[in-house]
Amino acid sequence: MILKGNINLMNYRHSYHAGNFADVCKHSLLLVLLNKFLEKPAPFCYIETHSGSGLYDLKSIESEKTLEYQQGISKLLNQNLKLPFLEQYVQLIKNYNKNELRFYLGSPLFAAQMLREQDELILNELHPETFAQLKNLLKQDRRIHLHQRDGYEALKALLPPKLKRGLVFIDPAYEMQQKEFSLALEHLLVGLQRWSQATFVLWYPIKHRQMLKSFYQKIKQSNVKKALAIELWILPPDNELSLNGSGLLVINPPWQFDQQATAVLKVLQPLLSQSPQSGFNLIWLKEEH
Numbered sequence: 456m457i458l459k460g461n462i463n464l465m466n467y468r469h470s471y472h473a474g475n476f477a478d479v480c481k482h483s484l485l486l487v488l489l490n491k492f493l494e495k496p497a498p499f500c501y502i503e504t505h506s507g508s509g510l511y512d513l514k515s516i517e518s519e520k521t522l523e524y525q526q527g528i529s530k531l532l533n534q535n536l537k538l539p540f541l542e543q544y545v546q547l548i549k550n551y552n553k554n555e556l557r558f559y560l561g562s563p564l565f566a567a568q569m570l571r572e573q574d575e576l577i578l579n580e581l582h583p584e585t586f587a588q589l590k591n592l593l594k595q596d597r598r599i600h601l602h603q604r605d606g607y608e609a610l611k612a613l614l615p616p617k618l619k620r621g622l623v624f625i626d627p628a629y630e631m632q633q634k635e636f637s638l639a640l641e642h643l644l645v646g647l648q649r650w651s652q653a654t655f656v657l658w659y660p661i662k663h664r665q666m667l668k669s670f671y672q673k674i675k676q677s678n679v680k681k682a683l684a685i686e687l688w689i690l691p692p693d694n695e696l697s698l699n700g701s702g703l704l705v706i707n708p709p710w711q712f713d714q715q716a717t718a719v720l721k722v723l724q725p726l727l728s729q730s731p732q733s734g735f736n737l738i739w740l741k742e743e744h
C-alpha cells in the first residue's frame with residue numbers, strides 16, 4: 456500500500472533536532488557523496504524528498520528547548536578535524552555564521568552551496584510553513600526547483616529527471632515509526648525502477664538494533680544490485696524509546712565511498728560518543744560480483 460502524505464499527521468519539526476549527532480553524521484556523509492559526483496564535469500541532479508526548511512536558528516524556542524545541537528555540531532567546532540570532508544562540512548556552516556554558532560544548515564543548503572552552475576536541485580517538502588521557509592531561502596537560485604508536495608509521490612512523478620547522473624536523498628521524519636521503514640523502502644524501489652543508474656540514500660533512526668533486522672532482510676531480498684548500510688550509534692542501541700544512533704542506506708554507492716565514509720566515522724564516533732558502548736558499522740547488504 457502506498458500512502459499519500461497527510462498534512463494533518465505532520466507534527467514533526469526539524470528545528471527541535473537541527474545540528475544533533477544524527478544531522479552531523481547524515482550531512483557529513485552527504486558531503487562525501489556530493490564530492491564524489493563533483494569529481495566529474497558532467498552535470499548531475501540532486502533530488503530531495505523531505506527537504507525541511509534549509510536553515511535553522513539554534514536560538515529558536517524549539518532548539519533552546521532540546522539543546523540537541525550541543526551534543527552534535529558543537530562538538531566539532533574548534534577541533535582539529537584533520538579530514539578535508541569534515542573541514543569542508545564545518546566551513547559550509549561557518550559561511551552562515553559570524554563569530555559564534557547561531558545557524559545550522561539543512562541538507563538543501565549544504566547541497567546548494569556545493570553544486571555547480573551546470574547542476575540541478577529538485578527539492579520537495581510537504582509542510583506548508585516549512586515549505587514557505589525553504590522557498591524564501593532558495594527561490595532566487597535558478598538551479599533549484601521547489602515543490603510543495605508529498606516526497607514519496609514525487610519519486611514516482613519526477614523520476615527520471617532530464618540529467619542522467621544524480622543522487623536522491625530520502626530523509627523522512629519517521630512519524631509512522633516502524634511502518635515508515637517499509638513505506639520509505641517501497642517508494643525508494645519504485646524510484647530506482649525509474650532511474651536505475653542513480654544513487655539513492657535513505658536516512659533511518661537506530662533505537663533498538665533488532666528493529667533493523669526485517670528492514671535489512673527486505674533489502675537483501677530486493678533486486679537492488681549494490682546496497683550499503685552505514686550505522687553510527689552514540690548510546691547502546693538497545694532501547695526502543697530513545698534515538699541511540701542513525702543510519703544511511705546507500706543504494707548504488709559511488710566507487711570507494713565506503714572507504715571515505717569509514718574515514719569520516721572514525722573521526723566522528725569518538726567526538727559524538729556518549730557511551731563506552733558507542734560504535735559504527737558498514738554493512739554491505741548487497742554487493743555486485
Ligand SMILES: C[S@@+](CC[C@H](N)C(=O)[O-])C[C@H]1O[C@@H](n2cnc3c(N)ncnc32)[C@H](O)[C@@H]1O
Nearest residue numbers: 460469505506507561562580581582605606626
Ligand atoms: C527530517 S526532516 C528533513 C531534514 C532535512 N532533510 C535536512 O537534513 O536538513 C523531515 C521533513 O519532512 C517533511 N515531511 C513529512 N512528511 C512529508 C512528506 N510526505 N513529503 C514531503 N515532506 C514531508 C517534514 O515537514 C520535515 O520538514
